[in-house]
Amino acid sequence: MKKHFPMKSTAKKITRTIVARRLCTVVFMAIATSPSVKADRYNVYAFGQQLSIPQNTASGQVLARHYITPTQACGSLRCYVIGVTNYSAGGAPHSGPIIKTNVSGISTRLLINGSVFSSATSFTQPIEVQLLSNEYPNLGGSLAGAASGTVPYYKIFTKYGSTYIYMTGTITPIAGTCSVPSQTVKLPSTMLNKLDQVGSTAGTKNFQIQVNNCPKGYNRIGYLLEPVGGVIENAPGVLPLTGGSTASGVKIQITDDKGQPATMGTSIQVDGYKKETGGSHAIPMQASYLRTGVTATPGTVNGALNVLLDYQ
Template sequence: MNRYFSALRCAWTVIARQSRTRRTGFGVAAVLLMSTLSSPAFAAYVFGQGTINVPSTVAPGTVVARDYVTTQTICGSTQCPSQRLELWDYGGNDRVTSGSDVKTNVKGLTTRMLINGQPAVTGYTAVITRPVEIQLVATGETITGGSLKGLSGTSSSSPAYFTFNLGNITGGGPFYQFFLAATVQAIAGTCTVPGQSVTLPGVSSTKFAGPGTPAGGQSFSIQFTGCPAGFNRVGYTLQPLGSAATQYAGELPLSAGSTATGVGIQVMSGGSAATFNTSLPLSAYSKTAPSNLYSLPFSARYIQTGSTITPGTVNGQMQVLMDYQ
């Protein structure tokens, strides 16, 4: 019987190392709910207007907070044509002419916009098909905290950090603005997620009954250690790595070394396909008395993805992005 072997390689490293030390990486992130306070038409207050907590000391380039603005929020549709993106240091102070990092009013932090998953620069034009991601990125200096609120300097009448025009690429449209006005509070320490590799047992092709059917499986857990006190929320995001197309929820893109075809790896959580690219709360975390170890159960299994299966190996990778509030 044909057999298929797979190594589901889920590797995570400590925050200071990010993805530089291994094939998969570990980052920090914060997904904040939008503030209930009002904002101007065609504008969003990213990270809200309250207080967000971030780690105080992390490696340069570490993303310490993330927030997302959906296309429905921006233009009321699944796709938003945009043009003439502009980036403003310190929120409306000086126009950024090169690069994607924008200076903020909090020492140790810059901010960055991702459109369709790619860092955006001044003049960027695109049809937005995914939630716009705004990141707070560590510069390597100790983050001291303070307000992100824009300065509204001489180069702009608006304290926005990011602006672009909505509408047809050739015709222009309403002006959309992204404000940062939250207060940053720095907390010493972060959670650590130990790296691991999960190997699935071999399985016969006769176990599959057609595209979408699973076979085999292996349980594993994701552990979180050393979480410090003080965060209002600790969350995690499972992010698959690789650009190969996938068809099913929880399916990992095939990575280098995969030789089988028509079969992939699906990550499961509590009997359902795992949720990717969405921050989920580490519910057991306690702000006042955190445990030294939290463990979440998962499993991985094969899933048939094509009408014909070719014998070989299948490999997939994902990383864990931590987020804090």
């Protein structure tokens, strides 16, 4: 079984092939949660600090992210959302989903379960407030909207009340961004009988995510891993199969260098980055075959992963 994992400018892929067979049984765990005391209104403040944001980026690029937990949003481990109202620049209502902020060149978007709100839903994972570049120059300034931040950017109507999301903090434009080169990671061929039960791994290959030529001046640089094909629920770090895959019951799992499943869809700080010096950094990772099905057949296993950067 061989494997390669190409990484494109911001993307990487993984591929490999397998030979043999074996099986077992699979168990997944669900989670759950009971609300305690709830309030009718929750006020949440996103960002709230000095943000260093790239000065020149293509329109629509995500520049920074802020996460809001269900507990912060509705006082429970699960929130039921009935509706969302957007307020452009913290002022007039706007249809969205992308609205302007109080800073030239910077727009914002709210994601619930990874998507813009379209119909009643619930969430147990953090929702995300994004800052995006738009067609105007980034001139910097305060994110606080109309009336010095007393008007929200978003109002979320929940089953038990409302959540108001305000944005505060000051944006400072920085010239330049980091780069992430494309790469292909090839896993060694392996025998299917080494993957003798669901959850077993084999063919581990070390690789690094390179974050190169970062300029000085950012307070924080984050990277976000985004599987091509989407995150697989209850399967931490596992990539969906991509084109050319012929094996079944086997996928590729991405972990950190200690073997812990990689976190997908959440910005993680690039630890080595220093505001005073900038520079290039390597993030050690591993890729392995993972048995995912009770029945498996040999063949080629391919997966792909996008690496996205954000700045604060």
